[in-house]
Amino acid sequence: MVSPTLIWFTRDLRLADHPALDAAVRMGAPVVALFVLDDVSAGCWGYGSASRWFLAGALEALASAVAARGGRLVLRRGRADEIVAEVASRVRARAVFWSRLYDPWGRQIEQRLRKRLGDFGIAAQSLPGTLLFEPTQIVQADGEPYRVFTPFSRAWLAQEPPQAPLPVPSELVFCDPGLESETIASLALRPTKPDWAVGMRAVWEPSEQGAEKLLARFLDGPIWRYRYERDFPARCGVSRLSPHLAHGTISPRRVYWAARARAEAEGRGFEAVWPFIRQLVWREFAWSNLYHFPQLPDEPLRAEFAHFPWSVDTKALRAWQKGRTGYPIVDAGMRELWTTGWMHNRVRMIVGSFLTKDLRIPWQEGERWFWDTLVDADLANNAMGWQWVAGCGIDAAPYFRIFNPILQAKKFDPDGDYVRRWVPELARLPSAWIHEPWRAPPLVLEEAGVRLGETYPLPIVDHEQARKAALAAFAALRNG
DNA sequence: TGAAATGTTGGGGCG
DNA sequence: ACGCCCCAACATTTC
Numbered sequence: 001m002v003s004p005t006l007i008w009f010t011r012d013l014r015l016a017d018h019p020a021l022d023a024a025v026r027m028g029a030p031v032v033a034l035f036v037l038d039d040v041s042a043g044c045w046g047y048g049s050a051s052r053w054f055l056a057g058a059l060e061a062l063a064s065a066v067a068a069r070g071g072r073l074v075l076r077r078g079r080a081d082e083i084v085a086e087v088a089s090r091v092r093a094r095a096v097f098w099s100r101l102y103d104p105w106g107r108q109i110e111q112r113l114r115k116r117l118g119d120f121g122i123a124a125q126s127l128p129g130t131l132l133f134e135p136t137q138i139v140q141a142d143g144e145p146y147r148v149f150t151p152f153s154r155a156w157l158a159q160e161p162p163q164a165p166l167p168v169p170s171e172l173v174f175c176d177p178g179l180e181s182e183t184i185a186s187l188a189l190r191p192t193k194p195d196w197a198v199g200m201r202a203v204w205e206p207s208e209q210g211a212e213k214l215l216a217r218f219l220d221g222p223i224w225r226y227r228y229e230r231d232f233p234a235r236c237g238v239s240r241l242s243p244h245l246a247h248g249t250i251s252p253r254r255v256y257w258a259a260r261a262r263a264e265a266e267g268r269g270f271e272a273v274w275p276f277i278r279q280l281v282w283r284e285f286a287w288s289n290l291y292h293f294p295q296l297p298d299e300p301l302r303a304e305f306a307h308f309p310w311s312v313d314t315k316a317l318r319a320w321q322k323g324r325t326g327y328p329i330v331d332a333g334m335r336e337l338w339t340t341g342w343m344h345n346r347v348r349m350i351v352g353s354f355l356t357k358d359l360r361i362p363w364q365e366g367e368r369w370f371w372d373t374l375v376d377a378d379l380a381n382n383a384m385g386w387q388w389v390a391g392c393g394i395d396a397a398p399y400f401r402i403f404n405p406i407l408q409a410k411k412f413d414p415d416g417d418y419v420r421r422w423v424p425e426l427a428r429l430p431s432a433w434i435h436e437p438w439r440a441p442p443l444v445l446e447e448a449g450v451r452l453g454e455t456y457p458l459p460i461v462d463h464e465q466a467r468k469a470a471l472a473a474f475a476a477l478r479n480g
Numbered sequence: 481t482g483a484a485a486t487g488t489t490g491g492g493g494c495g
Numbered sequence: 496a497c498g499c500c501c502c503a504a505c506a507t508t509t510c
Contacts, residue, residue, distance in 0.1 A: 353482090388481085402510090404482075467484090
């Protein structure tokens, strides 16, 4: 039998625009497909619960795509470098291909895997696939990484555009190596009891096909209004592609070129899609940050924040997590997250500011909660976002930039539709009071069936006071 | 990818 | 007619 080529899938769970798969196919041998659930190497940053649910669907879709081409997706569990090397040697692979990894332990895994494969005399090759440009490519003239987004995006735009996406390789034929394999079920990625994924199933289609549907829908209209609509969580103004980008059921290159090509086809300029593309650049910036500052998920990049007087308040943290803070916009966001595994980005900033400034709870707590509950949990995006909102990142909002949850709500959810949807106990309140029910006249509350402290909580902190306390804590940090 | 505090300006009321 | 005050609207500064 001919020596097969092994393709090791990671966060690139697709067949289209997959450079490593393309290169594997070019070897001209049958391809063995492998996925390894590695809960060890990443330490506490292994897949979170909601991501696991999405992962299960994406693996199922990938497995049937592999099966449709005559193969079987081998599923294993354990240390990725050990398993990949073991499987490669068991099937007597001539070469192993995978999409390059950029997180700290992914890079370690790659190193160890290369060594192991080298010992077996098996060729190892990783290719780009999950980012538009290599993190080493977009750096300052002196070789230092960019620390601020704007110059980074300028340098990004100055590059030659990324290559056009690759189609699914036409010669693609998988083979079934006949190895023992876990099943999707035995990997226990989905919740059993309680089954908290009901809301997620209603919203997400975790497959390449699901990603393409979202992309098509977005390009058919919302993308042209994105610049104006993206901040309004009650409107369908965003693409919702984030979980697909996080799991690789679509490639950023596919998204980039689809947007650009549509603009050209409709006689519009690149500027028409730039506000959207810019979000892909933020993603690249986050990964550049993580690549060059691997402590990003765990430690504040501004060292002085190591001594910030954070508050340890488990009760407040629980209230925030469960959407019981008494601030409707915050609670709406946290409940959307809990139910669907996703939250609109504007609301992420609001709840993030609330946790770190109003409650003064360490940003890492928010980061962990998001990691566990987001279907789009992305190590770099999540870590950079939390450092940004807490004010301890390198290109972060200054600490004193504190969101006012009431003003933000009035500005971005003017009719209260978003709050009504996720906080139904306030649904009958008139718009004038929906974002600050504690100010509503007793009669209005009564008519809306709201009993503060019973049917909906009173605010767990007073924003005015909390803001002042946060500023005082920050001043102490600066002077201390 | 804020908000609040403070400063400035200019129109209108009024003695 | 003039100067003064008030204050809304806007701009700037500060947190």
